[in-house]
Amino acid sequence: MKILQAQLAVSSSKDEVFQAVDEVCQQAVKEDASLLALPEMFCCPYETDKFPVYAEKEGGDVWTRCSELAKKYNIYLSAGSVPELGEAGEVYNTAYVFDRQGNQIAKHRKMHLFDIDIKGGQYFKESDTLTAGKDITVFDTEFGTMGLCICYDFRFPELARLMVLKGAKVILVPAAFNTTTGPRHWELMFRAQAMFNQCFVIGTSSAQNLADTYHSWGHSIVADPWGKVISQMDEKEGCQIVDLDLAEADRVRQQLPLLKHRRTDLYTLEEK
Amino acid sequence: MKILQAQLAVSSSKDEVFQAVDEVCQQAVKEDASLLALPEMFCCPYETDKFPVYAEKEGGDVWTRCSELAKKYNIYLSAGSVPELGEAGEVYNTAYVFDRQGNQIAKHRKMHLFDIDIKGGQYFKESDTLTAGKDITVFDTEFGTMGLCICYDFRFPELARLMVLKGAKVILVPAAFNTTTGPRHWELMFRAQAMFNQCFVIGTSSAQNLADTYHSWGHSIVADPWGKVISQMDEKEGCQIVDLDLAEADRVRQQLPLLKHRRTDLYTLEEK
Numbered sequence: 001m002k003i004l005q006a007q008l009a010v011s012s013s014k015d016e017v018f019q020a021v022d023e024v025c026q027q028a029v030k031e032d033a034s035l036l037a038l039p040e041m042f043c044c045p046y047e048t049d050k051f052p053v054y055a056e057k058e059g060g061d062v063w064t065r066c067s068e069l070a071k072k073y074n075i076y077l078s079a080g081s082v083p084e085l086g087e088a089g090e091v092y093n094t095a096y097v098f099d100r101q102g103n104q105i106a107k108h109r110k111m112h113l114f115d116i117d118i119k120g121g122q123y124f125k126e127s128d129t130l131t132a133g134k135d136i137t138v139f140d141t142e143f144g145t146m147g148l149c150i151c152y153d154f155r156f157p158e159l160a161r162l163m164v165l166k167g168a169k170v171i172l173v174p175a176a177f178n179t180t181t182g183p184r185h186w187e188l189m190f191r192a193q194a195m196f197n198q199c200f201v202i203g204t205s206s207a208q209n210l211a212d213t214y215h216s217w218g219h220s221i222v223a224d225p226w227g228k229v230i231s232q233m234d235e236k237e238g239c240q241i242v243d244l245d246l247a248e249a250d251r252v253r254q255q256l257p258l259l260k261h262r263r264t265d266l267y268t269l270e271e272k
Numbered sequence: 273m274k275i276l277q278a279q280l281a282v283s284s285s286k287d288e289v290f291q292a293v294d295e296v297c298q299q300a301v302k303e304d305a306s307l308l309a310l311p312e313m314f315c316c317p318y319e320t321d322k323f324p325v326y327a328e329k330e331g332g333d334v335w336t337r338c339s340e341l342a343k344k345y346n347i348y349l350s351a352g353s354v355p356e357l358g359e360a361g362e363v364y365n366t367a368y369v370f371d372r373q374g375n376q377i378a379k380h381r382k383m384h385l386f387d388i389d390i391k392g393g394q395y396f397k398e399s400d401t402l403t404a405g406k407d408i409t410v411f412d413t414e415f416g417t418m419g420l421c422i423c424y425d426f427r428f429p430e431l432a433r434l435m436v437l438k439g440a441k442v443i444l445v446p447a448a449f450n451t452t453t454g455p456r457h458w459e460l461m462f463r464a465q466a467m468f469n470q471c472f473v474i475g476t477s478s479a480q481n482l483a484d485t486y487h488s489w490g491h492s493i494v495a496d497p498w499g500k501v502i503s504q505m506d507e508k509e510g511c512q513i514v515d516l517d518l519a520e521a522d523r524v525r526q527q528l529p530l531l532k533h534r535r536t537d538l539y540t541l542e543e544k
Contacts, residue, residue: 118527157429157468158539192464255390267430269541
């Protein structure tokens with residue numbers, strides 16, 4: 001299963017962004033990729049006060065463009081994340097996934113909001129304008145079951161484990177770490193979640209632009225079920241293609257049966 | 273709080289081992305260390321058929337020697353782990369901790385047994401001769417609350433998290449990875465558990481001896497609540513001293529409030 005990750009530049013123009021997405025779709029088809037992964041907030045500046053401005057309902061313009069591209073290019077599209085307008089006017093950080101026919105097959109609303117205040121480093125409070133989701137998201141594809149969460153969600157071992165217990169062998173993570181947390185934790189977090197859960201992890205980030213107020217770390221990454229980095233980008237705009245053999249997750253779980261060895265007689269981890 | 277980790281050579285002679293432990297106790301006192309940490313199975317060859325042979329009841333000879341050394345040198349002693357003989361003749365992989373007066377203040381029986389069969393790599397089945405423990409272990413010291421587990425236990429995010437939720441700001445892990453899993457996962461696992469749980473982690477391994485049947489990875493390690501390695505040894509016999517500021521755990525948890533941001537309304541992790 002080939003995936004293409006597009007580390008897109010953030011732009012305030014939807015048309016500009018979708019021009020770029022169309023181009024990477026063409027590249028994905030050319031490279032025979034089955035899934036295209038986009039970054040967190042790929043068509044909205046990563047600024048809390050912009051989320052309500054750019055928010056659209058499910059089925060809105062951005063959603064429709066994504067669905068149409070998936071169908072047009074006959075490709076699974078993990079459409080990064082976008083600000084979603086809820087029924088009561090609330091705003092979510094939402095990730096959609098479309099199948100090759102353009103049907104929405106997964107939707108995840110970021111359930112852990114990124115509120116951080118590091119001394120001498122990053123200040124950011126998503127909760128200023130966003131509402132948190134409340135569902136754990138896994139979905140089926142022709143390649144197997146996948147999990148889906150967004151950036152800060154992936155810092156919580158409980159969520160990754162629950163997705164894996166629901167069958168995920170691949171976890172898709174549209175994300176945008178910054179230049180404070182990126183060098184400290186980005187690669188470590190992806191490798192660790194892959195190792196503990198013996199699954200593939202796919203972290204797709206926006207590209208870094210020092211003219212933006214939020215400096216994305218970039219470094220889109222794929223790690224395998226041993227926790228080894230298969231491929232990682234730098235901070236610049238671009239793409240990478242990675243070929244995954246999902247049966248490797250089964251082989252690793254057989255040789256080192258971590259999931260089987262969990263002491264579920266002594267502790268329980270459950271979705272409420 | 274200064275700790276001294278002793279990466280001891282495995283020996284089949286108890287007297288030889290305790291001669292070495294006495295020497296590191298003296299070094300610890302000289303260096304003003306408050307805690308001495310020893311490796312997993314520090315006075316028994318790491319071979320499943322040796323565990324029943326070397327097993328002693330709590331309060332037996334090895335236990336008494338450890339207690340006496342802690343008292344004699346007025347030091348906290350995390351006495352690695354030893355094969356413990358249970359009431360019904362069963363054998364555990366057990367870690368004891370003694371306070372400065374030689375009182376046992378913690379006891380952990382390895383609760384995840386290491387049964388592994390890696391293609392072209394390591395085969396080892398602790399469950400051939402060992403019985404698994406069933407308790408999560410934290411204990412109080414003059415420096416704060418600490419957690420205690422053994423080697424393979426630390427591969428389970430559930431256990432580390434539960435120790436931290438019970439107050440641990442330091443987790444002691446007597447361990448002995450091997451030359452298959454060591455290079456792949458040793459440092460990654462310690463850094464990751466420290467990062468996810470925002471605590472200090474202290475992994476103390478036996479030294480590598482290629483004449484042994486089990487080739488220990490060594491590399492005794494300390495990582496801080498940011499997931500950064502403070503100090504790591506190579507595979508050879510020796511010691512390292514690390515100075516910890518436990519208040520750093522509180523500072524990290526304040527700046528990046530991962531523990532507070534857990535969605536306990538959506539998932540639960542509990543000790544049974």
